[in-house]
Amino acid sequence: MTRPxxxxxxxxNFEPYEEMRQIPxxxxxxAVALALWGGVLLYQSSYAVAVGRADxxxxxxxxxxxxxxxxxxxxxxxxxxxxxxxxxxxxxxxPPLDKSPFLAGGPEIAASILLRGIDGPIRVGDETFDGHMPxxxxxxxxxxxxxxxxxxxxxxxxxxxxxxxxxxxALRREIADAGPFAGGQEIAARFDSSLxxxxxxxxxxxxMGISSGILELVNQGRGEVWSCSSCHxxxxxxxxxxxxxxxxxxxxxxxxxxxxxxxRRRNENMELVARSLxxxxxxxxGRYYASMRAASTxxxxxxxxxERGRELVLSGDWSIGVPSCTSCHGPSAFGxxxxxxxxxxxxxxYTASQLAAWVSGERDNSRQKMMNVIAxxxxxxxxxxxxxYLATLPPVPAPATTADEVKR
Amino acid sequence: MKQNERRIVEGxxxxxxxxxxxxxKRAILALAGGAGLFVLGSIAxxxxxxxxxxxxxxxxxxxxxxxxxxxxxxxxxxxxPDGPDGDAIRRGMALFVNTKTNAADFVGNELxxxxxxxxxxxxxxxxxxxxAYVIYPKYRSKNKQINTMEDRLRGCFTYSMNGQxxxxxxxxxxxxxxxxxxxxxxxxxxxxxxVGESLPGQGYPELxxxxxxxDPQRGAQVYEQNCAACHGSNGQGQRDLxxxxxxxxxxxxxxxxxxxxxxxxxxxxSFIKANMPMGQGGTLTDQEAWDAAAFIDSQERPRDPRQxxxxxxxxxxxxxxxxxxxxxxxxxxxxxxxxx
Numbered sequence: 001m002t003r004p005x006x007x008x009x010x011x012x013n014f015e016p017y018e019e020m021r022q023i024p025x026x027x028x029x030x031a032v033a034l035a036l037w038g039g040v041l042l043y044q045s046s047y048a049v050a051v052g053r054a055d056x057x058x059x060x061x062x063x064x065x066x067x068x069x070x071x072x073x074x075x076x077x078x079x080x081x082x083x084x085x086x087x088x089x090x091x092x093x094x095p096p097l098d099k100s101p102f103l104a105g106g107p108e109i110a111a112s113i114l115l116r117g118i119d120g121p122i123r124v125g126d127e128t129f130d131g132h133m134p135x136x137x138x139x140x141x142x143x144x145x146x147x148x149x150x151x152x153x154x155x156x157x158x159x160x161x162x163x164x165x166x167x168x169x170a171l172r173r174e175i176a177d178a179g180p181f182a183g184g185q186e187i188a189a190r191f192d193s194s195l196x197x198x199x200x201x202x203x204x205x206x207x208m209g210i211s212s213g214i215l216e217l218v219n220q221g222r223g224e225v226w227s228c229s230s231c232h233x234x235x236x237x238x239x240x241x242x243x244x245x246x247x248x249x250x251x252x253x254x255x256x257x258x259x260x261x262x263x264r265r266r267n268e269n270m271e272l273v274a275r276s277l278x279x280x281x282x283x284x285x286g287r288y289y290a291s292m293r294a295a296s297t298x299x300x301x302x303x304x305x306x307e308r309g310r311e312l313v314l315s316g317d318w319s320i321g322v323p324s325c326t327s328c329h330g331p332s333a334f335g336x337x338x339x340x341x342x343x344x345x346x347x348x349x350y351t352a353s354q355l356a357a358w359v360s361g362e363r364d365n366s367r368q369k370m371m372n373v374i375a376x377x378x379x380x381x382x383x384x385x386x387x388x389y390l391a392t393l394p395p396v397p398a399p400a401t402t403a404d405e406v407k408r
Numbered sequence: 409m410k411q412n413e414r415r416i417v418e419g420x421x422x423x424x425x426x427x428x429x430x431x432x433k434r435a436i437l438a439l440a441g442g443a444g445l446f447v448l449g450s451i452a453x454x455x456x457x458x459x460x461x462x463x464x465x466x467x468x469x470x471x472x473x474x475x476x477x478x479x480x481x482x483x484x485x486x487x488x489p490d491g492p493d494g495d496a497i498r499r500g501m502a503l504f505v506n507t508k509t510n511a512a513d514f515v516g517n518e519l520x521x522x523x524x525x526x527x528x529x530x531x532x533x534x535x536x537x538x539x540a541y542v543i544y545p546k547y548r549s550k551n552k553q554i555n556t557m558e559d560r561l562r563g564c565f566t567y568s569m570n571g572q573x574x575x576x577x578x579x580x581x582x583x584x585x586x587x588x589x590x591x592x593x594x595x596x597x598x599x600x601x602x603v604g605e606s607l608p609g610q611g612y613p614e615l616x617x618x619x620x621x622x623d624p625q626r627g628a629q630v631y632e633q634n635c636a637a638c639h640g641s642n643g644q645g646q647r648d649l650x651x652x653x654x655x656x657x658x659x660x661x662x663x664x665x666x667x668x669x670x671x672x673x674x675x676x677x678s679f680i681k682a683n684m685p686m687g688q689g690g691t692l693t694d695q696e697a698w699d700a701a702a703f704i705d706s707q708e709r710p711r712d713p714r715q716x717x718x719x720x721x722x723x724x725x726x727x728x729x730x731x732x733x734x735x736x737x738x739x740x741x742x743x744x745x746x747x748x
């Protein structure tokens with residue numbers, strides 16, 4: 001390649017004509033217009049920042065969840081999607097609180113159930129329920145659980161006996177890592193034999209009945225491919241933008257893994273991992289994480305408005321065409337298999353990043369682009385609000401893995 | 409900006425000894441022209457000539473809320489009063505959204521009022537209760553008489569809620585508190601609405617017939633693509649971990665019976681077009697809505713409680729056009745009911 005002859009460099013001094021010729025008026029006009037534009041943008045963004053800061057101080061999680069909420073408000077915010085505003089429950093699905101014998105036995109039972117959750121069959125009145133109630137240990141503090149338990153007693157059992165925050169703190173220490181109550185049977189045995197008879201609890205399978213191959217994938221990885229737990233944590237609890245997997249519906253997890261291998265969902269790391277898996281392994285991993293029990297490690301972190309988040313999650317905003325999250329993901333945001341993942345206790349950075357991916361179209365693997373449409377209707381602040389509020393919800397109690405199920 | 413001005417001034421001071429006013433003139437011209445350009449640019453952006461879609465994520469919602477302004481807006485849930493009237497309103501709302509539990513004796517399927525009256529009976533074009541409340545009592549050709557709201561509600565329990573298969577074997581008896589509480593809820597939703605007027609958003613907006621007519625076979629494809637993710641390929645809805653029904657069943661023993669309005673293809677098509685898939689109302693074509701409705705309403709469901717003789721007799725007496733009741737689809741007579 002021959003180099004074109006280098007033009008002689010102009011002198012450093014201005015040519016005389018340059019000193020005389022003026023900058024064309026059009027260029028100056030353009031510069032003025034740009035300067036004006038810049039000024040306006042600066043002003044607008046400083047205004048937006050100021051508004052954002054003001055919102056954060058007014059609506060920070062601390063002031064939102066604050067100590068001020070009464071028992072009635074706590075009930076409304078935490079219990080009514082499942083147990084209903086009147087405490088009547090839902091036939092065949094959610095036990096009633098109204099006149100429930102479990103509430104008549106003193107506030108410690110209610111406080112213990114709130115702290116531990118229930119994961120096993122329970123008989124209330126004449127009806128037997130499947131019994132998957134989340135633990136509110138991560139969602140509510142001791143004083144709140146005390147106020148809520150006292151309120152439930154008074155409203156639904158007509159008892160005036162109160163429990164103190166200190167007593168709840170002691171219960172919390174006693175309970176430590178006990179996990180959810182294994183159905184009504186354990187509650188009856190622990191507190192009040194008059195609650196018997198309770199349905200029999202099928203024994204949990206040892207090692208959760210997951211094959212050693214799956215456990216190896218989870219804990220050690222295989223060959224070049226790293227383990228699930230190296231990013232998602234040893235209990236599938238996730239962190240930050242890495243999603244919590246514990247308690248997600250099994251078929252949902254298997255479907256996402258398949259979508260990664262077939263290019264319907266995109267993430268370089270996950271595509272690499274997923275391509276190394278067989279169908280049996282995808283299903284096995286789904287079952288493994290669906291039955292995993294893990295406390296919530298998610299906390300609001302995006303400065304979202306929790307009140308707005310609650311509105312969107314529980315009621316939706318029909319004026320912008322957004323139905324509630326719970327209308328598809330279930331009343332406790334536990335998910336509905338296979339199409340709808342659980343959202344409760346998910347990390348806000350992950351939820352928000354997914355909502356953003358639905359908006360940009362980077363993620364588009366929901367049926368009929370349902371999530372793209374919904375995420376698009378929300379603005380940035382709504383998405384942060386939803387993500388933060390979902391992080392405050394108690395996690396899915398794992399479906400009981402019984403010996404029978406494992407043999408399938 | 410300052411720099412520009414200085415340069416202009418410098419220009420004025422050039423060796424050519426321009427007139428002093430010249431620089432000032434140029435400065436004014438530049439400022440005015442610049443401001444003009446800026447204004448022109450802003451106007452162009454606002455009109456969308458320069459705008460790009462990505463920067464307007466709220467556009468669609470703004471448009472929708474503009475439309476929403478045309479509808480009556482019922483009071484916010486937080487404004488339900490305290491006291492006995494507020495308690496009745498709350499009971500009515502609970503009946504509306506959790507009908508199976510709160511009216512257990514009179515409900516013979518797994519639907520709620522809110523299954524078809526979306527957003528707890530508030531959503532326009534999904535037969536909102538604020539619009540219905542103000543036009544009753546009214547004459548209905550269905551039973552050829554003047555109906556009060558209680559009469560109308562009894563119809564809902566009889567057909568849509570399939571009262572015949574409930575523990576009591578029928579709708580709540582006349583004067584039952586269930587009717588009172590539900591009406592208290594509707595009355596409250598309609599606070600401030602003009603009585604006797606047909607409000608925009610009332611009922612399901614009637615869908616015009618298409619040239620092609622409707623066809624369950626085409627509808628099966630529409631259904632699988634657009635409806636099955638939520639309602640299930642078998643139309644029986646889906647449950648969460650606790651067994652709580654999250655999506656309502658569309659046919660079979662747990663859905664509305666053959667006497668329900670929704671069992672008519674035109675009613676179902678109108679509902680679907682305006683409201684389904686959830687959050688995406690208006691996105692199916694008219695043809696798709698008709699075909700999906702035809703597919704759903706050509707499935708077997710609980711019998712028509714008005715039937716005393718044969719299905720054919722009842723079809724002649726009580727069923728008009730746009731229904732598969734009494735017709736034979738794929739070699740099967742429809743209308744015989746589902747066993748429980």
